[in-house]
Amino acid sequence: MIGRVAWLLARPGTTGLTASALPVVAFAIVTALLLAVLGGAQTFWTWTDDWAVTYQALAVIALVLLVVPLASLGGAAARLSARRRDDRLATLRLLGATPATVSALAVIESAVLAAAGAVVGVVLYAALVPALALIPFRGEALGIEGVLLGWAALVGVPVGVVLLAVVSAVLGLRLVVISPLGVRTRQDAPRLHWLRAAVAVVVVALGAGLMAVLQVAASALVILGMLAVAFGGALAVQNLVGPWVIRLVARAQAGSAKTPAKLLAARAVLESPKAAWRQVSGVAMTSFMAVFAGSGVAVLGSMGGGESDRESELLIADIRTGILITVIGSFLMVACSVGVNQAAAILDRRDLYEALGRLGMPTSTTDAARRRSVMSPLRITAIGSALTAAIVMLPLTGITLIVAPASLLVIAAVLAAGIGVVWLGLLATRPLLVRAAGA
Amino acid sequence: MPRRISSGRMTPGRPNPTPVRRVGGARSGRLGCMSSFVIEASGLSRSFGQTHALAGVDLSVRAGESLAIMGASGSGKTTLLHCLAGITRPDAGTVGFRSGSGRVEITGLGERERSRLRREAFGFVFQQGLLIPELTAVENVALALMLNGMPRARAEEYGRGWLAALGLAGLEDRRIGQLSGGQAQRVAIARAQVTGASVVFADEPTGALDSVTSADVMSALLDSTTGQGRTLVLVTHDPGVAARCSRMVEMRDGRIVGERVAA
Ligand SMILES: Nc1ncnc2c1ncn2[C@@H]1O[C@H](COP(=O)(O)OP(=O)(O)OP(=O)(O)O)[C@@H](O)[C@H]1O
Ligand SMILES: [Mg+2]
Numbered sequence: 001m002i003g004r005v006a007w008l009l010a011r012p013g014t015t016g017l018t019a020s021a022l023p024v025v026a027f028a029i030v031t032a033l034l035l036a037v038l039g040g041a042q043t044f045w046t047w048t049d050d051w052a053v054t055y056q057a058l059a060v061i062a063l064v065l066l067v068v069p070l071a072s073l074g075g076a077a078a079r080l081s082a083r084r085r086d087d088r089l090a091t092l093r094l095l096g097a098t099p100a101t102v103s104a105l106a107v108i109e110s111a112v113l114a115a116a117g118a119v120v121g122v123v124l125y126a127a128l129v130p131a132l133a134l135i136p137f138r139g140e141a142l143g144i145e146g147v148l149l150g151w152a153a154l155v156g157v158p159v160g161v162v163l164l165a166v167v168s169a170v171l172g173l174r175l176v177v178i179s180p181l182g183v184r185t186r187q188d189a190p191r192l193h194w195l196r197a198a199v200a201v202v203v204v205a206l207g208a209g210l211m212a213v214l215q216v217a218a219s220a221l222v223i224l225g226m227l228a229v230a231f232g233g234a235l236a237v238q239n240l241v242g243p244w245v246i247r248l249v250a251r252a253q254a255g256s257a258k259t260p261a262k263l264l265a266a267r268a269v270l271e272s273p274k275a276a277w278r279q280v281s282g283v284a285m286t287s288f289m290a291v292f293a294g295s296g297v298a299v300l301g302s303m304g305g306g307e308s309d310r311e312s313e314l315l316i317a318d319i320r321t322g323i324l325i326t327v328i329g330s331f332l333m334v335a336c337s338v339g340v341n342q343a344a345a346i347l348d349r350r351d352l353y354e355a356l357g358r359l360g361m362p363t364s365t366t367d368a369a370r371r372r373s374v375m376s377p378l379r380i381t382a383i384g385s386a387l388t389a390a391i392v393m394l395p396l397t398g399i400t401l402i403v404a405p406a407s408l409l410v411i412a413a414v415l416a417a418g419i420g421v422v423w424l425g426l427l428a429t430r431p432l433l434v435r436a437a438g439a
Numbered sequence: 440m441p442r443r444i445s446s447g448r449m450t451p452g453r454p455n456p457t458p459v460r461r462v463g464g465a466r467s468g469r470l471g472c473m474s475s476f477v478i479e480a481s482g483l484s485r486s487f488g489q490t491h492a493l494a495g496v497d498l499s500v501r502a503g504e505s506l507a508i509m510g511a512s513g514s515g516k517t518t519l520l521h522c523l524a525g526i527t528r529p530d531a532g533t534v535g536f537r538s539g540s541g542r543v544e545i546t547g548l549g550e551r552e553r554s555r556l557r558r559e560a561f562g563f564v565f566q567q568g569l570l571i572p573e574l575t576a577v578e579n580v581a582l583a584l585m586l587n588g589m590p591r592a593r594a595e596e597y598g599r600g601w602l603a604a605l606g607l608a609g610l611e612d613r614r615i616g617q618l619s620g621g622q623a624q625r626v627a628i629a630r631a632q633v634t635g636a637s638v639v640f641a642d643e644p645t646g647a648l649d650s651v652t653s654a655d656v657m658s659a660l661l662d663s664t665t666g667q668g669r670t671l672v673l674v675t676h677d678p679g680v681a682a683r684c685s686r687m688v689e690m691r692d693g694r695i696v697g698e699r700v701a702a
């Protein structure tokens with residue numbers, strides 16, 4: 001039994017390289033990112049002065065911001081593995097395998113892919129070390145010794161990535177029904193309540209109110225605390241209303257769609273607004289964080305005036321550096337997650353795409369529909385979250401700072417970069433679609 | 440909405456908004472004047488590695504007939520259907536398709552042109568409806584017309600007409616997951632017919648249905664194809680289904696080994 005199963009596993013799949021290469025690349029980038037952040041942050045723990053704690057706290061926040069998408073990436077990779085196995089399910093069943101065996105194989109496979117990716121990630125990190133060494137914190141470059149990690153981290157992080165991949169695979173697979181006929185029951189499209197919108201308006205208003213009274217706060221610690229509350233609240237609100245807004249827009253689009261691609265895209269989003277939101281929420285969160293934190297830092301910088309000491313100036317510059325690194329990191333993660341999710345989605349619907357190809361539906365139409373079903377929610381959420389951030393920050397920064405050419409340029413650049421990486425994720429999975437439709 | 444007219448064959452590419460229920464397979468007079476073959480295949484062979492799925496098949500399909508292809512599993516039925524419909528290209532041999540606008544050699548066309556031909560001149564019904572699950576029934580049908588450039592409102596109107604003719608009135612706005620297997624298969628039939636396809640290819644269209652539903656779906660399929668002077672090519676394992684077709688060929692090991700014409 002084991003021998004035959006191993007043979008089935010080793011056999012080259014019908015899905016080609018893309019489906020296995022994507023998770024490996026994704027896990028490699030995640031591992032390299034984690035190592036890079038750890039490497040940069042370890043210096044903070046060598047400091048012993050008053051500022052050390054602040055830096056350590058910010059480093060932990062950056063790490064948490066990276067670990068959450070990592071977990072969802074692991075789940076997506078496992079679903080992809082399960083889908084890749086679908087075509088062999090019949091054979092496995094004949095050999096006496098139960099669905100549990102198939103799930104186990106998918107978990108094992110994603111662990112193997114995660115391990116391969118993690119090893120590549122370590123190499124990637126090693127290649128990045130010279131560049132990381134140049135990043136300045138508190139006025140001086142970190143230096144090679146500063147960012148070079150010990151063996152414990154170099155072994156521990158890859159092991160941790162593999163473990164996370166396994167855990168999220170097990171959790172992710174519980175959501176996937178693997179049936180021999182590939183028939184999945186689909187219920188009615190979910191309904192979301194307008195109450196969400198009402199709650200959102202209240203929370204955003206409260207956040208803006210908090211920002212309006214921020215100036216009177218006495219200490220930097222209180223200011224940071226209020227910023228954190230407003231940030232967290234607005235972020236939570238986006239999770240609440242994101243799917244709801246996406247669904248509203250998609251419903252209007254489904255009604256008015258004139259072309260097959262537009263109709264297909266709108267209906268696909270309506271099928272699961274939450275999934276559509278999850279896929280692009282990374283970009284929303286990141287652009288929100290960039291606008292929020294960016295303008296917050298700008299205000300802190302201008303607020304201090306003459307009396308600000310060198311230490312807090314450096315802290316502000318360093319927070320800027322940290323924001324930049326986190327933005328780049330989470331965009332990379334979003335690109336990976338879109339790629340892996342899309343690959344899983346395509347394999348999920350392989351039979352349908354094949355049938356549509358036979359009916360004479362051009363692959364360009366299918367691809368346009370798929371792209372649109374991601375890009376349309378993305379546009380809504382990216383613009384929506386940048387707007388939310390601007391509204392919350394407005395009382396604090398004043399309109400001049402928000403509409404200053406430099407701010408607008410930065411905001412536009414962040415949005416463009418976010419949309420660009422998602423586009424890349426879509427582009428990377430096109431070969432899979434072409435293969436599915438032409439088979 | 441759909442008017443009841445009783446014209447015969449539609450030219451490929453022109454939508455067929457007017458489903459007509461007519462008993463029997465009467466052919467329009469116009470067809471008699473033309474060559475009576477819509478599809479002519481000769482010397483078809485196709486191998487997958489060591490397997491000779493098709494080993495020299497000659498087959499002509501007459502306009503307005505219903506042709507059943509039978510044979511054991513693995514005898515090459517699906518492969519033959521795919522070659523006739525321009526889904527797969529044979530290793531050797533030719534397939535010609537004759538329509539109102541002349542004869543085209545399908546085997547000589549590129550992928551893009553074959554895709555267009557399939558979209559405009561042919562209709563398909565598979566064993567599993569393979570409808571788009573998130574679209575409603577009427578949208579699934581209308582999509583076939585929209586792909587050929589018809590505005591959505593008109594496409595949906597035609598779609599509703601067809602669904603009603605196939606006994607699905609009132610279910611147009613349900614999503615596919617909310618339909619039974621037999622109902623979904625009727626939606627697939629509507630999708631195959633609505634473009635005015637001159638030939639409908641069906642691969643085990645009743646394979647996943649119980650015998651009563653199967654008989655219903657088969658009646659719907661025959662009524663909407665040969666019932667209007669159009670052509671049906673169908674693969675089936677079910678002798679009962681084959682018996683309702685006007686002609687049956689039997690395949691074995693990639694060859695046609697027998698033929699029977701209905702009395
Ligand atoms: N894409 C393919 N790759 C490899 N072999 C194939 C492929 N398609 C068909 N074959 C082989 O060609 C032969 C004929 O297949 P085909 O699908 O035409 O049979 P069929 O008569 O339709 O069978 P069934 O009644 O089971 O559907 C079989 O031996 C099959 O294994
Ligand atoms: Mg077959």
